[in-house]
Amino acid sequence: MQRLLQSLLVCLIVAAPIGAAAQQFTTMKGHGGPVMGLDVNQSTGQVATASFDNSVGLWQNRAARWLEGHDAAVNTVLFLGPDRAASAGDDFAVILWDLASGAASRLTGHKGKVVALAQSPDGAVLASASWDGSIGLWSLVAPDRAPRFLTGHEAGVNAVAFSHDGTQLYSASADGTIRVWDIADGSSRILTNQGFGVNCILLGPDGAWLAYGAVDGVTRVIDAENGDQLADFSLERRPILSMDHHPATHQLAVGDGHGYIMIIDTARWQIARDFRAMRRGPVWALAFSTDGQTVLAGGLEDVAYSWPVSLLDEFDPAGGAERSFLRDPDEMPNGERQFMRKCSICHALTPPPSRKAGPSLYNVFGRQAGTLPGYRYSETLAGSDIIWTDKTIDALFDSGPDHYIPGSKMPMQRITAPNDRQDLIAYLRRATAPKQEN
Template identity: 75%
Template sequence: MRVLWASLIALLLAAFPAASQQFTTLKGHGGPVMGIGVNTSTGQVATASFDNSVGLWEGRTPVWLEGHEAAVNTVLFLNDTRLASAADDFSIILWGADGAVTTRLEGHKGKVMDLGVSPDGGTLASASWDGSIGIWSLENGARRFLQGHEAPVNAVSFGHDGRLFSASADGSIRIWDVETGTSRVLINQGFGVNRIVLAPDLSWLAYGAVDGMTRVIDPEEGHALYDFSLDRRPILSLAHHAQTGQLAVGDGHGYIMVIDTQDWRIARDFRAMQRGPVWALAFSADGQNILAAGLSDVVYSWPVALLDTFDPAGQAGRSFLRDPDEMPNGERQFMRKCSICHALTPPPSRKAGPSLYGVFGRKAGALPDYPYSPTLETADITWTDETIDALFDIGPDHYIPGSKMPMQRISAETDRDDLIEYLRKATAIKEN
C-alpha cells in the first residue's frame, strides 16, 4: 500500500517538474549493476554491470556497449561525447559518442575498480587491485603507474588543484603529486577504505570503510570533522551532488543514508534494498532523484524528497533473490553458484556467461556468437553428468585452467548430484 500511495504521489507531483521526479527503474542488464554514472550536463545515465557490458540509457531505453571480457565495475562520463569504463578484465575502455570502442587502456595486472578525471580533462586516473594507480593521458595514451599502497586500491578522486586522492584496502587514504609520483598518507584508519568523495572546494573529504566507518575529514591534515558511522557495514558506495549539498552513503545492509552537507546532519536514512547491499549510487543531474543498484539487475531511481514513503526494492524478487529454504537443493545450488552468470533459457542472453539451455551433449566453447576464451574454444570437453561433476568437484580454475569461469566449487557429492539432476530438467530442449 505504501508503494502504491508513493507512486500516486509521484505521478501527481510529476506535473510540477521543479518539485519532484518520479520513481523509475532501468531494466535490461543480465547481472548485478556495479556502477552508475550520470552526465551532469545532459542527465544521461550509464551503468556498469556484472554481465560484462555498459548500458547507455536514453530515458529507459538502453544502448549496450560491448567490449569488456569480464564484469564492468565502474563507468565515468569524461564529457558529453566520451565515456570511460573499467572492469575485472584489467582494462579501461574509452567509448565514442556512437558507442564504439575508441581506445583500450591496458597495463594493470588486477581488476580496475574506480576512475577519476583531472580538472582539465586531460588525465585519467585508475584504481586497481594490483595495488597501483594508473595515470593515463587522454591526449596521447601515455601511461604511468603510481606505487605506494600496500594492498588493492579501491578509489581515486582528483581535487580542483590537480592533486589526486586514493583509498586502499590497506586502510589508508593517500594524497599524490601526480607530476612527481610522490605521496603521503593522509590517514590510516585500520580497515580497508572502499570509497571516497572529495568536496569541489577541497573543504572536506568523506570516506566509507569496510568496518562501517562513514567519516568526513579535513583533506589537508586528516583530522575528523564529522562522524556518521552507524551499526551497518561495509560501506560500499558514496555519491555527492554539489549543487544541492547532498551526500549519499550505501552499505551492505541495503540502506541509503542521505547527509545534508550544509548543516552536516542525516536528512534521510532509507532501507533501499530488501536483500543485499547497495553496490552503486548516483544522483540525477538535478539532484532530485537518487539512483541505486544492488544484487539484482535493476537500477532504481527514487525521488529524494519522497524516500520515506517507499518500501525496500526487490520485494517481488528476482529468481536469484528468493529464499534458499524455499528451493529444492539442486535449484538452490544453481542459484548460488551459476545463476548470476548463466541463463537457462535459449540464447541470446544478457548474462555474462553462455546460456545453459541444451548444455548436455554440447561441446565446450561451441555455443554460436558467444565470446569464449581461447582455452575453452579448444578444450576437448563435452558437457555430461561426469564432466559437470568434475568441473564443480575441483573447480574451473583446475579443471579448465585459463578459462574465464570464476572459481566455484561444490564440495559435497550429493550437492553436485542434485545440481546435475536439476540442470538435466531445467536445460532440456523443449520440442515445439
C-alpha cells in the same frame, strides 16, 4: 493505498528519463546481473550503468544501449564528457568508449581487477584504482602513451579522486589508509589511517574536506590537507560501499551493505534523510541526477533504481520482485540449490539470447564448449574440445574451473561433495532440456 500505488510503479515504469521533471520511482531493467556502478552525464543527463553481466548500459528514453567489450564483470563507469565514457572491470582492463560510434579502446597494464575511475579537472588524465595495489594514470589526449603506475599501498586500491587543481590525487585502500599523491613526482603521504579498509572517498567542491566510508561502517569527513576529523556520521551499518555528492544542493549520498542510503546536508553537516532503499542490500552504486532532485542506486539485483530525494521517506524498499538468484535456498531441492549458489547469477536456463555474464545453459548437454553463437568466449574456452556431459560437468566442479579449464572466464569455485555434483547434474538435465512444442 499510497504505498501500494508507489510500489506498483516499480513494475510499471521502466527507464524513465532522469531530469528536472522526474518525480517518480523509476527502474532501469535489462541487465543480466547485479548493478555495480552508476554515473550520470552532467552534459546530457544520460545514465550509465556497469554490471556483473560484463556490460555497460546507456539509458535514455526508456531504452538501453549496450556497450560490450569487457571479458568479466564491469565494476565502474564514468562519463568523460558529452560523448565519451570509460569503464573498468574484473578483466583488469580499462575501456574508453566513443559514445557516438560505440568504438572501444582497451587500456591494459593492471594485474588485478579495476574498481574505480577518476578524471583530472583538465580532462587530460584518467586515474584507475586496482586491487593489484596500484593506481594507473592514463593519458586521455594521447591514449597510445604508456601509462604511469603509482605504488605504495599495501593492499588493493578501492577509490581515487583528483584535487581541484589536478596536481594531487587522493586514494583509498583496503590497507586502511587514505594517501595523497603528488602527480608530478609520484611521491605520497598518508592522510589518515582508518585501520579498516576504506571503500570510497569523495572530495568536497572547495577541496577543503574529504568524506570517506570504510569496511567497519565508519562514515567520516576530514580536513583534506591535514586529516583532522570534521564530522562523523557512522551508524550501526557496515560496510560503507558508495558515495556521491551534488554540490549545488549540498547533498552527500552514502550507500551501505544493509541497503540504506543516507543523505547528508553538507551545508550544515547534518543527516537530512536516512532511507532503506534496497530490500536486499547492498547499495554498490550511487549517483545524483544533474539537478540533484533524484538519487539513483544499484546493488545485488539486476535493476537500477531512482527516487525523488524529496519523497524518499514515502517509499518502501525496492526489490520486492523475486529474482531467481535471490531465492531462499532452503525452499529448493538440492540440485536446484547448487545451481542457484554456483551458476544462476551468470547463466540462464532459457534459450538465448541472455544478458547474463555467461552463456545460456539451454540444451547444454552434448554441446561443444565455447560454441554457443553470440557469446564472447575466452580464447581458452573457444578453442576447447570439451563436450558437456555428465562426466565433464562433474569434473568441472570437482577440480574447479580454474584447474579444469585454466584461463577461462569462469570463477574459481568447487562442489566438493560427489552427491551435490550429481544432484546438480540431474537438475541441469531437467532444466536445460529443450522444451517440447505443443
